[in-house]
Amino acid sequence: MQKFTEITGIVAPMDRPNVDTDAIIPKQYLKSIKRSGFGPNAFDDWRYLDPGEPGMDHSKRRPNPEFVLNQKPYDQATILLARENFGCGSSREHAVWALDDFGFRAVIAPSFADIFFNNSFKSGMLPIVLDATVVEQLFKEVESDKGYQLTIDLESQKISKPNGDVIPFEVDEFRKYCLLNGLDDIGLTLKHAADIRTYEETRKQQAPWLF
């Protein structure tokens, strides 16, 4: 997994609540058996005016000029600013892969759907929950300053604004440790293989119908 330590980048505003994972990566692209290549189809229905299918040359499709990520400088954004309940709906991790492949490394929102939030950490993407009033203020600042950038430092759990103001944020200790070090958590879990076997032995006695 890619490490996340510190990033500085352009912030793209996505000003609508309940952005679902069907919108982030539509179903036809889930037929892929690969983990990469979803970037050109992130937000496909909103991003293009003509319908898309897997295998197409997406650079030849008609982009929707109204869509924020088609506008400069947001096509170069690495931080997504979003509203309530971002990533709701389907558990498809492809949504995180598509955002990552587009170039995003972090998403800031007042709240996230649980499965999306959890999936993000597995691909080195940092989801940050901030108070709704702080997010509202960030939307105002982003909208009045095209090219607005933030610096996110995971180690110190701080976001720095262009004017020098600092916003602290929370992150789970274990998830932070994995992100900072780019750790594969399967490897970490297998260090406890003996504990898992002990659990299984006890459980087999108590509830043999589960085995």
Add this chain to the structure above:
Amino acid sequence: MTARTLYDKLWDAHVVRTEEDGTALIYIDRHLIHEVTSPQAFEGLRLANRGPWRTDSLLAVPDHNVPTTSRNEAITDPVAKLQVDTLEQNCQEFSITEFNMGDIRQGIVHVIGPEQGATLPGMTVVCGDSHTSTHGAFGALAHGVGTSEVEHVMATQCLIQNKMKNMLVSVDGQVQPGITAKDIVLAIIGKIGTAGGNGYAIEFAGEAIADLSMEGRMTVCNMAIEGGARAGMVAVDQTTIDYVKGRPYAPTGEVWDRAVAAWTDLKSDEGAHFDKVVRLDAASIQPQVTWGTSPEMEVAIDANVPDPESEADEVKANGMRKALAYMDLKAGMPVTAIQLDKVFIGSCTNSRIEDMRAAAAVAKGRKVAANIKLAMVVPGSGLVKQQAEAEGLDVIFKEAGFEWREPGCSMCLAMNADRLEPGERCASTSNRNFEGRQGQGGRTHLVSPAMAAAAAVTGHFINVNDL
């Protein structure tokens, strides 16, 4: 001992170890897999030279991509075919049981697990699919995971988790005639909102929930995720035990008796603490219809489409305006005035035998309205289809002008050929009305099977009790 909720009990029984910060390793009893979210997980196992920890905990089935036309025809979409073939190859390589397309037990993963008794009370169940919450109907802890976690569970039999908070949703009293599990759960989501359950495991309780069949409880738990909760659950009672008994994967003999004795404790203790409690009056629930692009955007059938101008929260009002524009509806219009183009009866929410019966009861002796281009019924599994045909339901549907299809996820998410064209409007028994969910530019209204059948025969929404 302190009083515990059902979720507390399921959690406690599955903790392998807990770290100082509260992060726990949770043991997984049943892992269901399908073709869409597993290929990258198998690839990850191969790259790391790993294999499944416990092959017998795995059960695989292709469902999302499979065509619902004749099973004698091969999959014509080469990309979909590769994915279905890849699941088969992976299952062969790792000796995992798979019900392939030629097997009568094939069907939607959340239908076949319970049908086979592969989902049992007290289990932890995961699947790379958000509607895994369905299995919580059995007093199990069941939730969807992403592909990285599919790989993690295959490799370690465990998940790294933080305990969720407890929410109780109590539906008190009895529902009125004609009100189904789908109406109950849509009313719940309308009340708590699509993010209301974020961070919680929901226990559904109350007289109206206890009165439901297992099929109905599965419909309710299925949509817990639409209320934001990864896991929904219902306490075990005699209804649960009667359903499980005799199923192929269920225990037998002396082990069955021991299991039943253990399962009777799978309920919240008197006085157990819930972090949030929500109550609904069952008698006040009307047949529900969603009008917008989020499952929380729902109203009773006799209501009007709501007006964003009367919504105080500006972010919410903005979302409502976008939804009305996408759905091409006007604020204030009666829901019964909404004309439809297609009707879909199926999905992991509503494709079990009871759903087939409810829709057939409405379709019987009636005809699909002239403005309906397609009304399709997609049973949840080969065995549901077989049972429905034994009861003559297929004949009722076909005589009324419905298409009777082969099992799969079908037009719930339109990964196969079953989909809406841009601008088409559908009455659907599925679970998500997101933009483009049933096909790019398509417009979805979520309803119960009886309400979908009623919409099919009249061409617009109507209270099924007024037919």
